Amino acid sequence: MKLFQCENCGQVLHFENTKCERCGYKVGFEPMSLQLRSFKGNERRYCKNHEQGVCNWLVNPESSTTLCKACELNHYIPNVQDADIRKNWRDLEFAKHRLVYSLLRLQLPLNSKSVEPESGLWFDFIDPDQVVPDDAETMTGHQGGKITLSLQEADPAEREKNRVNMKERYRTLLGHLRHEVGHYYWDLLILPFPHRLKSFRAHFGDESNDYGQALKNHYHQGPPPDWNRHFISAYATSHPWEDWAETWSHYLHLIDTMETANALGVSTSPRVEDQASAMAMVADVDPFLPIDFDSFLEKAVALTYAVNSLNRSMGQLDLYPFILNPTVKQKLTFIHNLLLEVREASSPGTGLI
Secondary structure (H helix, E strand, O other): OOOEEOOOOOOEEOOOOOEOOOOOOEEEEEOOOOEEEEEOOOOOEEOHHHHHOOOOEEEOOOOOOOOOOOHHHEEEOOOOOOHHHHHHHHHHHHHHHHHHHHHHHOOOOOOEOOOOOOOOEEEEEEOOOOOOOOOOOOOOEEEOOEEEEEHHHHOHHHHHHHHHHOOOOOOOHHHHHHHHHHHHHHHHHOOOOHHHHHHHHHHHOOOOOOHHHHHHHHHHHOOOOOHHHOOOOOHHHOOHHHHHHHHHHHHHHHHHHHHHHHHHOOEEOOOOHHHHHHHOEEOOOOOOOOOOHHHHHHHHHHHHHHHHHHHHHOOOOOOOOOOOOHHHHHHHHHHHHHHHHHHHHOOOOOOOO
């Protein structure tokens, strides 16, 4: 995430801010320009969900829609009369809005199913303790462009319990959303294109293998003992689709973290003489622009070492508890090159994705 400033007084702002604490101006995120806008009175119009305290995005004042680019992707939301449920929904929305920001910066196709019923995207935020609609799932997952996330995941205690029970190194709302949207974009960007599908299989394996049986085998037998030499996570070993979604989510983890580091002017120069060059890093790239991806990955590895060390100094778990082995780097590079191809193919006048 890049840094934002109040357009009136220059105060540094967070992505979720609705007001500048220095000058009192209202603040809202404008998805067309990808900027936080500062204003007084009714010069701009907030998304309808601003009333619930879950959104600070703006809508076109001349448009008939009441929902912003991120909130129009919602299919189901829970009954939010209860304050705790409303807080959990807010946490889900904050994570989803950060996801949508990244997807917009990557210039990926992003339409609601209400606009594109076949190829669009919907989010179902489900509270299992409430009545669940007939056409909704109760567990986190993706199916046919609908991403489901249980409200229980917004409870930190419940999420940590699930992380431990499932032997995961990392579990966050944003991580869930990045993973599940990876499944959506596989259907949209790879499946219809034979040359991409062929390249995908060369990197991730044959996705036509029985998915249900593969998951059963994974949960019964566990990952192979050498999984961390070829995969980003143990779960990625279960099936090529999950390997893709896990690697996709890590691509988003890394580019968003590096964008933030770049905005903050982060650099590291460890005082360890024999390893200083390998661990040194200057976050001088905007990962959403054309970059040397090999160099980017080198910087990312050095950055994760630094932030993990800081976390350990506070007695916290590693911020990024993963190893970017050579095979994973190749998979990440495949995703990077794919997104470059998609961006070029969707340029005005091509009519392609």
